Amino acid sequence: xxxxxxxxxxxxxxxxxxxxxxxxxxxxxxxxxxxxxxxxxxxxxxxxxxxxxxxxxxxxxxxxxxxxxxxxxxxxxxxxxxxxxxxxxxxxxxxxxxxxxxxxxxxxxxxxxxxxxxxxxxxxxxxxxxxxxxxxxxxxx
Amino acid sequence: xxxxxxxxxxxxxxxxxxxxxxxxxxxxxxxxxxxxxxxxxxxxxxxxxxxxxxxxxxxxxxxxxxxxxxxxxxxxxxxxxxxxxxxxxxxx
Numbered sequence: 001x002x003x004x005x006x007x008x009x010x011x012x013x014x015x016x017x018x019x020x021x022x023x024x025x026x027x028x029x030x031x032x033x034x035x036x037x038x039x040x041x042x043x044x045x046x047x048x049x050x051x052x053x054x055x056x057x058x059x060x061x062x063x064x065x066x067x068x069x070x071x072x073x074x075x076x077x078x079x080x081x082x083x084x085x086x087x088x089x090x091x092x093x094x095x096x097x098x099x100x101x102x103x104x105x106x107x108x109x110x111x112x113x114x115x116x117x118x119x120x121x122x123x124x125x126x127x128x129x130x131x132x133x134x135x136x137x138x139x140x141x
Numbered sequence: 142x143x144x145x146x147x148x149x150x151x152x153x154x155x156x157x158x159x160x161x162x163x164x165x166x167x168x169x170x171x172x173x174x175x176x177x178x179x180x181x182x183x184x185x186x187x188x189x190x191x192x193x194x195x196x197x198x199x200x201x202x203x204x205x206x207x208x209x210x211x212x213x214x215x216x217x218x219x220x221x222x223x224x225x226x227x228x229x230x231x232x233x
Contacts, residue, residue, distance in 0.1 A: 010149030013194060017156030020187060024160035027167050027183055033176055036167075040183040043160075048186070051193045058197050069202075070193070073209055077186075080216035084182060088219065091226040092175040 005061045012054035019047040033092055034104055037085065044081045049074060150198045154191065161187050178222045185215030 019042055026039030052074050059067045096103060161184060168180035189211040196204035221231050 006146045009197065010145050013149050013153040013197070014156075016190065017153040020160045020190065021156050023183070024163035024187075027180065028163045033173065033179075036176065037179060040179060040186065043183060043190070044186045047190060051190050055193055055197060059202065062200065067202075070205060073189070073193075073205075073212055076209070076212050076216075080212065084216060084219045084223070087223040087227075088175060088178060088182075091178075091223045092173075094227055095173070095175060 009054045016047045016050040182219040
């Protein structure tokens with residue numbers, strides 16, 4: 001193994017360690033749950049990509065041929081991480097509505113899209129709060 | 142100069158352990174249940190990264206299967222826990 005490949009692998013590994021540490025600090029220090037949800041995505045995207053790249057470089061240099069099987073982890077992770085995030089965010093939103101706590105501000109949408117079937121797929125709790133929060137005067141205007 | 146890679150692997154593993162300690166802090170302290178699920182998911186991801194670094198450390202591609210299993214089980218357990226928080230039961 002040449003010195004160059006060793007240096008590349010070492011730099012990639014330390015960079016992934018720094019990224020994971022930043023993600024853990026965000027998970028610990030951010031004030032709100034929906035803000036905290038952003039931090040672990042850093043570990044499951046950027047850090048996983050960097051470690052996979054380091055692993056591909058290392059094992060390709062060891063075998064003398066391109067070995068890409070670690071790439072499978074990235075493919076699976078990039079499918080599963082958004083699903084986990086969306087399901088967990090919906091669960092947190094639902095539980096917060098059940099508890100009656102303060103909700104994050106609703107996203108601004110065009111009034112035409114609000115009354116139609118755009119909300120049909122969203123759960124019943126979201127529809128009921130849409131009705132109570134926005135109410136009648138918005139619809140008349 | 143030849144010891145650059147073992148040094149980098151040690152530094153990386155120490156950083157991962159620190160990150161897992163912070164994740165455990167959130168897991169123990171987190172005010173709501175969804176915080177704990179988020180911390181558990183984070184611990185799964187960091188454990189998978191530890192497996193990949195150990196594959197380089199011990200020069201064995203057997204760790205790859207372990208890391209792959211950790212990705213799959215982490216996904217299934219996180220989704221099951223989030224479903225439990227949403228509905229009160231996992232399979233209905």
